[in-house]
Amino acid sequence: MLSGRVLVGYGPTSVVHEADDRLYRCVSRRRTGRAICGDHVRFSLPQPNEGVIEEILPRRNTLSRTNYRGQVRPLAANIDCMMVVLAPEPAPDPELVDRYLVLAHDLSVKPVLLLNKVDLVADGGAAETRLLGEWQQLGVETRQLSAKTGRGLDSLARTMAGGTAILLGQSGVGKSSLINALIPDLPARTQALSRTSGQGRHTTTETTLYPLESGGALMDSPGIRILRLAHLDPPALAAGFSEIGALAEHCHYRDCRHEDEPDCAVLAAADQGGISARRLASYQALLRERKAVQP
Numbered sequence: 001m002l003s004g005r006v007l008v009g010y011g012p013t014s015v016v017h018e019a020d021d022r023l024y025r026c027v028s029r030r031r032t033g034r035a036i037c038g039d040h041v042r043f044s045l046p047q048p049n050e051g052v053i054e055e056i057l058p059r060r061n062t063l064s065r066t067n068y069r070g071q072v073r074p075l076a077a078n079i080d081c082m083m084v085v086l087a088p089e090p091a092p093d094p095e096l097v098d099r100y101l102v103l104a105h106d107l108s109v110k111p112v113l114l115l116n117k118v119d120l121v122a123d124g125g126a127a128e129t130r131l132l133g134e135w136q137q138l139g140v141e142t143r144q145l146s147a148k149t150g151r152g153l154d155s156l157a158r159t160m161a162g163g164t165a166i167l168l169g170q171s172g173v174g175k176s177s178l179i180n181a182l183i184p185d186l187p188a189r190t191q192a193l194s195r196t197s198g199q200g201r202h203t204t205t206e207t208t209l210y211p212l213e214s215g216g217a218l219m220d221s222p223g224i225r226i227l228r229l230a231h232l233d234p235p236a237l238a239a240g241f242s243e244i245g246a247l248a249e250h251c252h253y254r255d256c257r258h259e260d261e262p263d264c265a266v267l268a269a270a271d272q273g274g275i276s277a278r279r280l281a282s283y284q285a286l287l288r289e290r291k292a293v294q295p
Contacts, residue, residue: 001054005217006039008193008208015196016043016051017211023196026051036062037207037219038077038164049196061107063166066228070293076207076219080163081110087117087173088128098282099227100168101140102240106232112141112159116174119146134276138242147177157182161214166207171223179220183210230290237290241283243275257287 004018014035016026026043028035035041035053043051059077066072082104086092097113104111113135115128132142145152159165160182167175180186189210207221229237238245244266248256252263258280261267270277 001042001044002051003040003042005209005211006035006037006041007210008197008206009034009036010197010206013197014039014041014053015193016041016053017209023192024049024051025196025198026053028053028056032056036074036077037209038079038217040078061109063103063107064231065103065224066230066293068228068293070230072231075221076166076209078164079107079109079166079219081112081160081165082107083112083114083165083167085114085116085167085169085173085175085178086128086132087115087169088121089117090170090172092128092131093170094131094134094278095282095285096170096224096227097135098241098279099229099286101135102229102232102237102286103227105240105242106236110141112143114156114178115142115144116147116178118144118151119149134279145178147174147181150181153178153181157212157214160212160216160218162216164209164217164219166219166221168221168224170225173223175220175223179210179218182218183212186210228289229286230293232286232290234287234290237283237286241279244280244283247275257284259284 002018004016007015007017012028012034014026016024018024029052032053032055035056040057041053042055043053045051061079062074063076063079064072064074084097084100101111113132115132136142143152145156169175205222207219209217209219211217238248247265247269250265253261256264258264258266269275270280
């Protein structure tokens with residue numbers, strides 16, 4: 001029996017990276033369930049280069065999102081750091097970032113916000129910097145970098161050493177440029193994935209893991225415009241908004257949703273500027289979305 005890690009999954013078929021640095025095309029048995037990017041697996045090799053996944057080892061965490069029907073779709077497993085890429089253009093979507101931070105908290109992984117393309121900002125990124133400052137006040141780490149000039153890339157590479165980081169963000173923020181800058185031999189790797197999988201030219205329509213020379217790994221994910229989190233219960237959603245959770249203990253009603261209830265400490269703080277009204281609106285939107293699919 002061989003051991004390895006799933007680099008990318010295409011339905012029941014996966015490309016597995018084995019300890020000897022070889023790639024194998026593997027299929028999952030029905031009893032094992034479908035393997036996803038980042039899974040640690042054990043597989044047999046009934047024929048050369050064609051494996052069968054016999055066991056998916058327990059996942060430390062699973063990054064998932066909900067579709068519009070409320071069904072949960074797992075995207076990646078065994079993550080240590082969630083790196084959310086922003087850029088001056090397309091303009092950052094603060095509500096989407098809030099949702100990534102909720103997800104990071106639920107997975108018990110470190111979130112890092114990366115403002116890419118700072119070389120394109122004429123005013124020094126004043127608007128984006130102010131937005132980053134809102135999350136910095138909550139204790140979230142932020143970085144400013146440029147895949148084009150190389151600013152901040154050495155420090156970023158050191159951050160990823162030894163663990164598994166995933167790059168997330170809207171389409172167009174420069175995730176592909178960052179991946180190319182951090183993994184110089186990326187074209188050769190994608191060609192190897194294509195040859196092994198038999199799927200033709202490899203694209204970023206599926207989350208893909210790339211082992212790093214540092215011993216860590218970097219996951220590239222498709223651009224996400226909408227991140228639904230209806231699979232998380234209200235306490236998990238509240239926990240992702242630490243400033244709201246701390247105030248909620250002082251609300252008159254234990255099950256207060258912080259919408260229009262009397263004696264709501266959260267609403268009072270938002271009215272007085274003690275917490276961000278924008279963040280509160282993000283939280284309320286998540287609750288409404290969950291209720292719509294899981295009444």
